[in-house]
Amino acid sequence: xxxxxxxxxxxxxxxxxxxxxxxxxxxxxxxxxxxxxxxxxxxxxxxxxxxxxxxxxxxxxxxxxxxxxxxxxxxxxxxxxxxxxxxxxxxxxxxxxxxxxxxxxxxxxxxxxxxxxxxxxxxxxxxxxxxxxxxxxxxxxxxxxxxxxxxxxxxxxxxxxxxxxxxxxxxxxxxxxxxxxxxxxxxxxxxxxxxxxxxxxxxxxxxxxxxxxxxxxxxxxxxxxxxxxxxxxxxxxxxxxxxxxxxxxxxx
Numbered sequence: 001x002x003x004x005x006x007x008x009x010x011x012x013x014x015x016x017x018x019x020x021x022x023x024x025x026x027x028x029x030x031x032x033x034x035x036x037x038x039x040x041x042x043x044x045x046x047x048x049x050x051x052x053x054x055x056x057x058x059x060x061x062x063x064x065x066x067x068x069x070x071x072x073x074x075x076x077x078x079x080x081x082x083x084x085x086x087x088x089x090x091x092x093x094x095x096x097x098x099x100x101x102x103x104x105x106x107x108x109x110x111x112x113x114x115x116x117x118x119x120x121x122x123x124x125x126x127x128x129x130x131x132x133x134x135x136x137x138x139x140x141x142x143x144x145x146x147x148x149x150x151x152x153x154x155x156x157x158x159x160x161x162x163x164x165x166x167x168x169x170x171x172x173x174x175x176x177x178x179x180x181x182x183x184x185x186x187x188x189x190x191x192x193x194x195x196x197x198x199x200x201x202x203x204x205x206x207x208x209x210x211x212x213x214x215x216x217x218x219x220x221x222x223x224x225x226x227x228x229x230x231x232x233x234x235x236x237x238x239x240x241x242x243x244x245x246x247x248x249x250x251x252x
Contacts, residue, residue, distance in 0.1 A: 037071065045072045047086045047099075050108045052117040057095025062114075066091075078103040085111070 047070035068088035097113035
C-alpha cells in the first residue's frame with residue numbers, strides 16, 4: 001500500500017490549499033514510513049556496504065555492495081562537515097551494526113557489531129608509486145634539503161624505469177603498431193575457422209540424416225575411434241568357437 005500512497009491523486013473536498021500541503025492536512029510526513037523516527041533525528045535510508053565485513057553476531061561474511069535499511073543520524077561534525085552514523089541489522093541474525101563516516105580520512109569506519117575485511121592496497125608491496133600524504137608533502141616543501149633529495153630520488157627511479165617502459169612500448173607497438181594488418185590477419189583466421197565449422201556441420205548433418213538420428217552429435221575423437229574398433233558385435237558362442245579353433249591350430 002505504501003507505493004500507492006506515493007501516487008495517490010485523491011484530494012478531500014474539505015482540503016484548503018492555502019492552509020498547507022495535503023500531507024500536512026492528513027497528518028503524515030512526505031517520506032511516510034522512512035520518517036517514523038524523525039523526531040529522534042533518525043531517517044531510514046537505503047545503505048550500501050562500502051566494503052566487505054564479518055558479522056560479530058553470527059560470524060557470517062557479507063560482501064561489499066549488499067544493501068540494508070539503515071537508520072541515518074548525525075552524531076557530530078568535522079569542522080563544517082557532518083559525521084553521519086548508519087545503524088542496520090544483519091539479515092542473518094538481526095545483530096545491529098553501526099558504520100560512521102570519517103570525513104578526515106574520507107572513508108567509512110565500523111564502530112560496532114561487525115569487523116571490516118582488510119582489502120587495502122599496498123603500493124610498495126605491489127611495486128607501484130606511493131603517494132605522499134599531507135604531512136610528508138609539507139615537510140618536503142618546507143625543507144630545501146629534503147626537497148632536493150626527493151627530486152634526485154625521483155630522477156634516479158625514472159632512469160631505472162626507462163628500460164621497462166621502453167620494453168612495454170615496443171611490445172605494444174609489435175602487437176598494435178599496424179592495426180589494419182592485425183585486423184586483416186584476424187579476419188582471415190576467423191574465415192578459415194568458419195569454413196572448417198561449416199564443413200564439419202555438413203558431415204554431421206549427413207550422418208544424422210543417413211542414420212535417422214535426432215540427437216546432437218559431438219565432434220569425433222581418436223579415442224572414440226579406437227574404442228569403437230575394439231567392440232565385437234558377434235555372438236558370444238561364435239567368439240568362443242573361433243578362439244577354440246585358433247587354440248587347436250596352435251597346439252597342433
